[in-house]
Amino acid sequence: xxxxxxxxxxxxxxxxxxxxxxxxxxxxxxxxxxxxxxxxxxxxxxxxxxxxxxxxxxxxxxxxxxxxxxxxxxxxxxxxxxxxxxxxxxxxxxxxxxxxxxxxxxxxxxxxxxxxxxxxxxxxxxxxxxxxxxxxxxxxxxxxxxxxxxxxxxxxxxxxxxxxxxxxxxxxxxxxxxxxxxxxxxxxxxxxxxxxxxxxxxxxxxxxxxxxxxxxxxxxxxxxxxxxxxxxxxxxxxxxxxxxxxxxxxxxxxxxxxxxxxxxxxxxxxxxxxxxxxxxxxxxxxxxxxxxxxxxxxxxxxxxxxxxxxxxxxxxxxxxxxxxxxxxxxx
Amino acid sequence: xxxxxxxxxxxxxxxxxxxxxxxxxxxxxxxxxxxxxxxxxxxxxxxxxxxxxxxxxxxxxxxxxxxxxxxxxxxxxxxxxxxxxxxxxxxxxxxxxxxxxxxxxxxxxxxxxxxxxxxxxxxxxxxxxxxxxxxxxxxxxxxxxxxxxxxxxxxxxxxxxxxxxxxxxxxxxxxxxxxxxxxxxxxxxxxxxxxxxxxxxxxxxxxxxxxxxxxxxxxxxxxxxxxxxxxxxxxxxxxxxxxxxxxxxxxxxxxxxxxxxxxxxxxxxxxxxxxxxxxxxxxxxxxxxxxxxxxxxxxxxxxxxxxxxxxxxxxxxxxxxxxxxxxxxxx
Numbered sequence: 017x018x019x020x021x022x023x024x025x026x027x028x029x030x031x032x033x034x035x036x037x038x039x040x041x042x043x044x045x046x047x048x049x050x051x052x053x054x055x056x057x058x059x060x061x062x063x064x065x066x067x068x069x070x071x072x073x074x075x076x077x078x079x080x081x082x083x084x085x086x087x088x089x090x091x092x093x094x095x096x097x098x099x100x101x102x103x104x105x106x107x108x109x110x111x112x113x114x115x116x117x118x119x120x121x122x123x124x125x126x127x128x129x130x131x132x133x134x135x136x137x138x139x140x141x142x143x144x145x146x147x148x149x150x151x152x153x154x155x156x157x158x159x160x161x162x163x164x165x166x167x168x169x170x171x172x173x174x175x176x177x178x179x180x181x182x183x184x185x186x187x188x189x190x191x192x193x194x195x196x197x198x199x200x201x202x203x204x205x206x207x208x209x210x211x212x213x214x215x216x217x218x219x220x221x222x223x224x225x226x227x228x229x230x231x232x233x234x235x236x237x238x239x240x241x242x243x244x245x246x247x248x249x250x251x252x253x254x255x256x257x258x259x260x261x262x263x264x265x266x267x268x269x270x271x272x273x274x275x276x277x278x279x280x281x282x283x284x285x286x287x288x289x290x291x292x293x294x295x296x297x298x299x300x301x302x303x304x305x306x307x308x309x310x311x312x313x314x315x316x317x318x319x320x321x322x323x324x325x326x327x328x329x330x331x332x333x334x335x336x337x338x339x340x341x342x343x344x345x346x347x
Numbered sequence: 348x349x350x351x352x353x354x355x356x357x358x359x360x361x362x363x364x365x366x367x368x369x370x371x372x373x374x375x376x377x378x379x380x381x382x383x384x385x386x387x388x389x390x391x392x393x394x395x396x397x398x399x400x401x402x403x404x405x406x407x408x409x410x411x412x413x414x415x416x417x418x419x420x421x422x423x424x425x426x427x428x429x430x431x432x433x434x435x436x437x438x439x440x441x442x443x444x445x446x447x448x449x450x451x452x453x454x455x456x457x458x459x460x461x462x463x464x465x466x467x468x469x470x471x472x473x474x475x476x477x478x479x480x481x482x483x484x485x486x487x488x489x490x491x492x493x494x495x496x497x498x499x500x501x502x503x504x505x506x507x508x509x510x511x512x513x514x515x516x517x518x519x520x521x522x523x524x525x526x527x528x529x530x531x532x533x534x535x536x537x538x539x540x541x542x543x544x545x546x547x548x549x550x551x552x553x554x555x556x557x558x559x560x561x562x563x564x565x566x567x568x569x570x571x572x573x574x575x576x577x578x579x580x581x582x583x584x585x586x587x588x589x590x591x592x593x594x595x596x597x598x599x600x601x602x603x604x605x606x607x608x609x610x611x612x613x614x615x616x617x618x619x620x621x622x623x624x625x626x627x628x629x630x631x632x633x634x635x636x637x638x639x640x641x642x643x644x645x646x647x648x649x650x651x652x653x654x655x656x657x658x659x660x661x662x663x664x665x666x667x668x669x670x671x672x673x674x675x676x677x678x
Contacts, residue, residue, distance in 0.1 A: 059656040280649035291659035296627040318611035320397045325390040328622035
């Protein structure tokens with residue numbers, strides 16, 4: 017890296033650390049685009065992470081998650097706690113996330129340095145959104161926020177991957193969804209630390225609660241902790257205090273017996289593997305495995321003229337051999 | 348590979364090609380587990396693929412996709428067309444896919460060699476389900492099926508990745524979903540070749556149709572083809588003939604002006620990159636990057652003692668260097 021670029025990066029990191037919102041936004045853009053310098057920024061920020069509480073909020077579309085997130089953010093801000101919100105919409109790569117627009121307006125209206133809101137919809141290749149969300153969470157944390165809240169739009173496997181970075185995962189359900197919701201619920205049973213039944217003034221809230229308990233007893237009680245179920249009406253603020261308490265209790269529970277370390281280690285175990293895989297592909301690209309070449313192969317495969325199952329290992333072997341050849345020339 | 352193992356594989360491939368369902372199931376298990384021999388089987392099957400029509404069916408949970416798939420499969424079987432169905436549920440890794448159970452019973456009831464049904468719910472690490480589904484589709488096609496139908500449970504990014512292998516993608520909507528469905532719909536607008544509004548006897552079917560058309564005009568008309576919208580009531584069979592016609596018309600449209608080649612090339616361009624990435628990680632594992640070592644690093648990262656952003660490139664560099672060292676010793 018050029019010395020001037022290095023200086024610019026140091027400056028960016030310093031400003032980010034001091035809570036400068038523009039510097040944070042700039043660093044996030046670098047990370048999102050996997051741009052040169054992104055790793056330097058993330059690496060420089062890493063020592064300043066680990067202190068914030070990371071909260072993931074997921075649940076069926078239409079469950080009222082964004083209203084709930086707004087309420088939580090306002091409550092924490094009122095108590096002097098700084099908050100970063102990442103609103104992730106994996107499904108809206110095409111439209112660019114229309115629903116997230118009002119969140120940005122909300123931030124402008126508040127004009128509060130202790131609240132940073134970022135919406136993310138673009139998805140790079142190869143599961144990039146979970147990776148980028150994790151990097152953005154790191155940057156927001158390094159900028160000094162006490163709480164980083166990651167909200168997803170739906171509740172598919174993608175969303176589960178995204179909220180995996182959370183210390184505390186809140187799953188929001190709502191009464192009166194169709195039967196297939198049972199399946200969705202089942203898929204997220206194991207990641208929920210707190211259940212919220214929002215729109216609890218609707219008919220069926222008690223039934224949802226019974227169903228959650230029934231599924232939990234089916235799955236077997238594998239922790240020493242009973243997952244709390246909090247009923248809320250986010251639009252009016254009913255149940256909000258109870259939810260704040262449940263989050264605080266979970267935080268205290270995590271602080272005991274090294275639980276948060278166990279949880280974060282489990283997270284990093286998966287994440288470091290993904291980072292290695294990402295780095296491997298970058299290395300392969302740097303050694304001549306260009307997109308253009310792959311596109312030519314793709315054409316031959318589609319025509320049935322080339323066997324992809326033999327091609328992939330052959331290309332990988334070539335990447336390694338080219339490195340060896342390059343070293344041979346140098347030595 | 349040992350000669351006897353080679354013979355066993357040749358035998359398996361031969362039986363699979365002759366339409367033997369047990370051999371097909373065995374080959375699918377190999378592919379699902381990325382077991383030794385899996386690549387040999389897939390490679391041997393590859394020349395026998397490319398002739399079947401691949402149909403993807405996705406849509407909101409509760410939209411009636413499975414009933415629709417059953418109807419389509421029966422209609423094709425009645426016309427002597429052989430069908431393979433892959434029912435994929437990315438959300439049910441935890442429960443094991445309860446909803447898919449009745450599909451298997453369906454197949455048993457029919458007892459028809461021209462119909463093969465496979466449910467998939469287990470998800471390996473790193474986007475494994477899309478990869479495995481694609482491999483399973485190849486195997487089913489090589490076993491001689493005329494149509495391979497891939498059905499997903501929901502409509503997240505995961506499902507979009509999974510149905511990307513399709514020549515024809517059918518998106519199933521249903522009247523009377525919440526407002527957030529708009530977002531989900533928007534995310535799949537670009538992959539839909541045919542829209543189905545199922546449960547069209549419900550109130551609001553016309554409104555869904557208008558919304559689709561409105562979103563299409565917003566997105567701009569980028570093809571020479573108007574995406575058909577078919578209204579169905581899958582439970583009674585209403586609209587089924589129209590849907591069969593729409594699929595047939597799409598098939599004919601694809602056969603013109605090299606469109607199917609363009610589409611399949613685009614698919615393989617992404618897929619070969621994923622295959623290379625998968626092969627790279629395998630290579631790294633073969634060169635000492637064990638899960639155990641990564642787990643130790645994860646512990647240090649979680650404690651803040653190691654910087655993951657520096658670690659990943661360093662591990663990758665080591666993998667390459669170890670290969671070089673190994674070669675140095677040999678030469």
